Amino acid sequence: MGGELRALLWLAGPLVGANLLQMGVAGVDVIFVARLGTVEFAAATLGVFMFNVIMFALIGLTSAAAPIIAAELGRRAHAVREVRRSFRMALWLAILGALPFLIVLAHGETLLLAAGQDPAVARRAGAFLDITLFALVPGIAAAVMRTTAAALGRPGWAFLVTGLALLTAILGNWCLVFGNAGFPALGLEGSGIATVVTMTVMMLCYVAILLRDRGLRRYRLFGRWWRTEWPRFFEIVRLGVPIALTWTFEGALFGGAAILMGLIGVAEVAAHAIALNIAAVAFQVPFGVAQAATIRVGMAYGARDHLWISRAGRVALIVGIGFMVVTATSIWTLPRLFISAYIDADAPANAVVVGLALQYLAVAALFQLVDGAQAVAAGILRGVQDTRIPMLIAAFGYWVIGFGTAILLGFTFGLQGVGIWLGLGAGLLAVSALLLWRWSARGRLGLLPN
Template sequence: MSHAVPTLARPPATAAAELAALARLAGPLVAANLLQMAVFAVDVVFVARLGPVPFAAATLGVFLFHILAFGMVGLVGAAEPLIAAALGRRVHAVREVRRSFRMALWLAVAGGLVVMLVMNLAAPLLRAAGQQAEVAAQAGAFCRILSLAVIPAVASALMRLTAAALGRPGWALMVTAISLIVGILANYALVFGHFGAPALGLTGSALASVTVSVTATAAYALILLRDRRLRRFRLFGRWWRPEGSRMVEIARLGAPIALGWIAEGGLFGGAGLLMGMISVTAIDAHAVALNIAAVAFQIPFGIAQAGTIRVGFAYGAGDAAWVARAGKVAILAGIGIMVLTAALFWAIPSLLVRIYVDPASHGAVAALAVELLGVAALFQLFDGAQAVAAGVLRGVQDTRVPMMIQIFGYWAIGFATAAALGFGVGMGATGIWWGLAAGLFVVSVLLLWRWSAREVLSPLGGAAK
């Protein structure tokens, strides 16, 4: 059924045409990623008004949720390169796309149940990690409710990636905008008791997050069923039918992605713990600078998602020249964008920090955050390069070696250097961030080397795996 294959799955004639195709995919995904940051910020804005203990409990709970759910998205997200490759091959594309989507959805439910179990053990886990008893107790209650959002959150992420691979990336922006509106209204109603709802405080915030996740999942399901292009694939057809070999294939590709993403998220979480050993000012400055860097990171992350799809098309088509072109264009685009964001970090750091804290009342925090942004300006380049390089490697279904590179670079180099510079050399918070930069630099260099080696040795992925 080649008529169902999206136009974006056709090989471009030039690098300029490839860049245009990448931009059509990446643009909506980047915009949706940036808007998703606003969705996360809504929870922070409302919960911060409840007081320091609920805010600390929510911060810990949301961190646990995000790192585990993000790992699950990496696991099921392995369906993305498989779907792209099926479209590139154009042989039984509809059936192959449906099989990958269905088994990834099964994994989202199965893995989500495991994550829910861990979320329900949050209180004893946090107590074992040395958190205050009251904070751990409130975080445990918060996580028990928030665990209900895991499966819909992972499922909606899978549907979003699938819609993008099938040529409908724009839906991601619309659904995220809806999620933002629902998040604001649900928090307003449930946290403080408006629109006739009871004031539930921290519990209300957790319920609002569940509402947002369920809403996004329902919206994407409706889109997949009703969109004229997407419904041709009958993605929910025979949803009960198992495909053991395809599930194993998704798990084999996805488990390394999940572990790599968790290693990266854990690095920045670990850096926060190191900041806590210095001072409250260091923690606050770290949070401000990291939030600014995270917003900028959404751009190369969206390009990486689009790069996975573009390279996946070429990989499935068996077109080595297209594989090389698509990967190179995506990597250069990611690095180029991060050059611009790095320039902003160097040029107007004080202005960016002022968005989050008032220098008049929090002078020490603002000054340190500006100093950290100077380091972030450098590691933005490395962060963008490693994100897109990992994305294009996923396109040729290469995930195991990149995972080993990420774990080594982030922890053996990044965290170790951060601890050594922060405390051994006495550079404090700035030294910790130079350690993060070192880890990102090593990962970016090794992933770019991996891509170059594959391009020379096995452009279509066979021998280099």
């Protein structure tokens, strides 16, 4: 147990740090553009949301390379050729998978108008997306390289590169949005250019790392990059599509909750955004643990070691849920402190929003444990290359149980925002319980290697 715990924490620590920094990278554009006015702020918010939803789904698609590479290393410690094939096909998938979505982003204004958004906001968001779409391929390619480096035992690079990306995003927005340091003031378009530069810098950094790092260059990951390995390509697709849909189902649930909040009032939307951001920061820890657990369980799966699989999964669940006990206690006992990081909690003008956010955080504190459990359970199931049924569980739990309960409690029973958050908790509880049952029954369900 002790050795497995050390191995998991050594992998998870940098990944957790990188996930937290990535949240900063994703939010920098909106923070800087907020000073340009209401229309520009709304346009940046919508544009960044569309871009991030697509990129996150595509990262989920290509992340299937992690359990495959881990299994190859579990079968044979020096599986150079097999690892190279998986990396190459994941990179191919990143590029080919992004192409249709480049067309989607290029028609961002049309889609936002069809969704009933303000024409002025839709036009500015479309102009932002016309630039930002060029960041999609380098962003996903960088994610493939990050996943591969972590699976090959170099997770620390993820933290360093993401930290550099955050600094690049801040500097790029500072220079190009407001025209500092001799650059032209390009406003919203400048923020889009900064995003492209940031993602390109990340990709180039990972290319240099994979070529120069002593532990990684022996795999010659870019060797024969033109060769196809269609069986491996479709294996990644088979595992990756359910992962992408699972992540999309969960993200869309919270987006749908925001829409329901909008039917109640503006203060409810603001309070929901604050509470959700606080919960999202806490979630990055079990999410990072889940990423590391996929690799550890994947290696055990490749080695066909049932005891190792069990031990790796058990340690990951203990760590993920254990941390969420800490966050749940913190959110429950110090909610105003967390709210103060977003707005002045003592200002009379914010009293209604703060009061609502306190109610939502009380519910969030209660479902922290099941949120951590479902994240880690999904990660260890990915390690045994089980993704299709967890996807169906996510669809049922989040949208039938979660969204259905949110509507029922929020509107039919009149609990409003609190009812919507209780619905979110019910969805997470259902998914967590079903995934944990599936993990406990892995032997009977035939999920273990022969």
